[in-house]
Amino acid sequence: MDGTTQIITILILLLTMVVSVIVTQFIRRRRDLYTLRDIPAYRALPMVVGEAIEANRPVHVSFGSAGLGGASTPLALASNELFYQTAERAAIGGVPPILTVSDPTAVPLGQDTLRRAYQSRGLLDRYRRGSVRWYPAGPRSLAFAAALTATLGDDRVSANVLVGSFGTELALVAEASARRNRTVIASSDQLDGQAVAYALADQPLIGEEIFTAGAYLGGSPSQIAGVVTQDVLRWLLVAAIFIPAAIAVGDAILNGRFSLAISRLLGGG
Amino acid sequence: MGRLLAAVSSAIAIGFGLLTLVGLLVGQQIPLFATLTDIFLQLVVITAAVTILIGIFNLLAVHTSRIGRRRGGWVYSIVLVISAAGVLLLYILEKAGVLTGQPAITTVLLETVQVSIESALAGLVLFALVYGAYRMMRRRVTWGGILFTLVLLVLLVGALPLPGLDLIASLRDWLLAVPVSAGARGILLGIALATVVASVRILIGQDRSYRE
Numbered sequence: 001m002d003g004t005t006q007i008i009t010i011l012i013l014l015l016t017m018v019v020s021v022i023v024t025q026f027i028r029r030r031r032d033l034y035t036l037r038d039i040p041a042y043r044a045l046p047m048v049v050g051e052a053i054e055a056n057r058p059v060h061v062s063f064g065s066a067g068l069g070g071a072s073t074p075l076a077l078a079s080n081e082l083f084y085q086t087a088e089r090a091a092i093g094g095v096p097p098i099l100t101v102s103d104p105t106a107v108p109l110g111q112d113t114l115r116r117a118y119q120s121r122g123l124l125d126r127y128r129r130g131s132v133r134w135y136p137a138g139p140r141s142l143a144f145a146a147a148l149t150a151t152l153g154d155d156r157v158s159a160n161v162l163v164g165s166f167g168t169e170l171a172l173v174a175e176a177s178a179r180r181n182r183t184v185i186a187s188s189d190q191l192d193g194q195a196v197a198y199a200l201a202d203q204p205l206i207g208e209e210i211f212t213a214g215a216y217l218g219g220s221p222s223q224i225a226g227v228v229t230q231d232v233l234r235w236l237l238v239a240a241i242f243i244p245a246a247i248a249v250g251d252a253i254l255n256g257r258f259s260l261a262i263s264r265l266l267g268g269g
Numbered sequence: 270m271g272r273l274l275a276a277v278s279s280a281i282a283i284g285f286g287l288l289t290l291v292g293l294l295v296g297q298q299i300p301l302f303a304t305l306t307d308i309f310l311q312l313v314v315i316t317a318a319v320t321i322l323i324g325i326f327n328l329l330a331v332h333t334s335r336i337g338r339r340r341g342g343w344v345y346s347i348v349l350v351i352s353a354a355g356v357l358l359l360y361i362l363e364k365a366g367v368l369t370g371q372p373a374i375t376t377v378l379l380e381t382v383q384v385s386i387e388s389a390l391a392g393l394v395l396f397a398l399v400y401g402a403y404r405m406m407r408r409r410v411t412w413g414g415i416l417f418t419l420v421l422l423v424l425l426v427g428a429l430p431l432p433g434l435d436l437i438a439s440l441r442d443w444l445l446a447v448p449v450s451a452g453a454r455g456i457l458l459g460i461a462l463a464t465v466v467a468s469v470r471i472l473i474g475q476d477r478s479y480r481e
Contacts, residue, residue: 006294013290016469024475069313074467075460077476104324105317130331134324142390143383154342171397172390178404189460191453199417200401207456208463222475226466233462 019232023225034228041185041203042216046089048183052158053093060098060157061086064164067103072165075189076106079164080113082213086161087117096131098155102144107134145169149176159183163210166193174200279474285309286472420444
């Protein structure tokens with residue numbers, strides 16, 4: 001890693017850390033400080049879980065090929081937060097939620113998530129380790145999609161929350177779900193999977209929305225601060241893209257005099 | 270006791286996370302951190318390998334339980350358990366030098382069974398996508414839906430090897446090079462920023478996954 005990249009990385013991490021900690025304190029004092037924009041998928045999720053409980057059927061949640069120890073670790077933890085919120089709501093029902101994974105490192109993560117969800121409801125005796133299922137397959141495997149499609153029928157799944165790392169194989173699961181008239185909430189960190197989710201899911205989550213589940217469904221100050229930090233970084237990135245682009249356009253129109261004028265304005269040459 | 274365990278697990282996660290981060294950032298200047306980072310990453314690889322065993326036990330437990338309770342699809346579970354045991358046995362025999370054929374029989378099984386099935390399923394993805402466009406438009410006609418269907422049509426028609434479709438092929442190439450590429454970068458940047466925030470939240474102990 002060269003020196004400039006090092007410095008920029010450290011600055012971004014420090015900025016993220018500082019904003020996250022400060023905003024958490026502000027939100028702890030005033031809960032209504034920041035209004036979260038509406039995300040239909042998160043609005044629909046409690047209702048979807050409620051319908052599953054009434055129908056005495058399981059909710060199926062899946063990590064796809066996201067797991068721990070690789071580049072998809074933060075995604076796996078973000079999906080995990082969504083699954084925790086889903087499982088916590090579904091725990092009061094008669095049928096436990098089903099959590100499917102393709103990466104074996106997500107098996108203990110999923111088991112712990114379900115255990116914590118049942119524990120938080122004081123229903124730990126209802127928790128079953130078999131609710132987490134490993135379908136061995138490589139990343140973006142169609143065999144994994146085929147296994148999920150079979151699960152929908154065999155376990156009479158009520159709704160699917162497919163949030164993790166999926167490719168185009170997501171289309172097969174979503175299509176099978178649509179044929180059974182089951183709700184699908186879906187998203188992926190892979191672009192092709194994301195496109196399929198947008199087209200086929202009843203409620204798609206787009207891009208970074210996966211990472212905001214805790215703030216929308218849990219609502220703790222630190223989780224909301226995470227969303228605010230994302231927004232701050234996003235606006236800084238917009239400025240970092242827009243300002244040089246505006247200068248380049250200005251220079252092209254004014255034959256290089258635009259950047260010179262700005263330089264003089266800021267006290268330079 | 271629970272709180273103490275949570276505090277200890279948080280301290281371990283934060284400590285290891287920060288040391289690894291420092292090692293990755295300044296490892297070239299301070300070799301001690303680079304060594305520590307290497308050791309931690311090796312531990313991660315070993316732990317990940319162990320989770321495969323956990324996965325195999327999970328797979329067998331789920332399916333033997335399904336067979337025992339005669340739940341839906343239990344016949345397939347019998348096939349799965351027998352196949353898994355069979356492949357495991359074949360692999361052990363290969364490693365023991367009892368089966369010495371080239372290519373290895375487990376490789377042949379993988380290529381003839383899994384690869385063939387996946388190829389067949391890949392053919393279905395296109396139909397699922399077209400059905401998705403139809404379903405999207407039937408549910409509610411929105412600008413997003415119209416745009417999606419139009420782009421899908423242009424991409425499909427533009428990929429046809431027929432004469433007289435040069436204009437559509439050029440449009441397809443432009444769509445892929447400019448708006449699709451721009452949108453893709455936007456989504457990836459959003460995901461990257463969210464990943465940074467999620468990682469920092471774990472490092473400063475704001476994430477709940479290892480605290481309870």
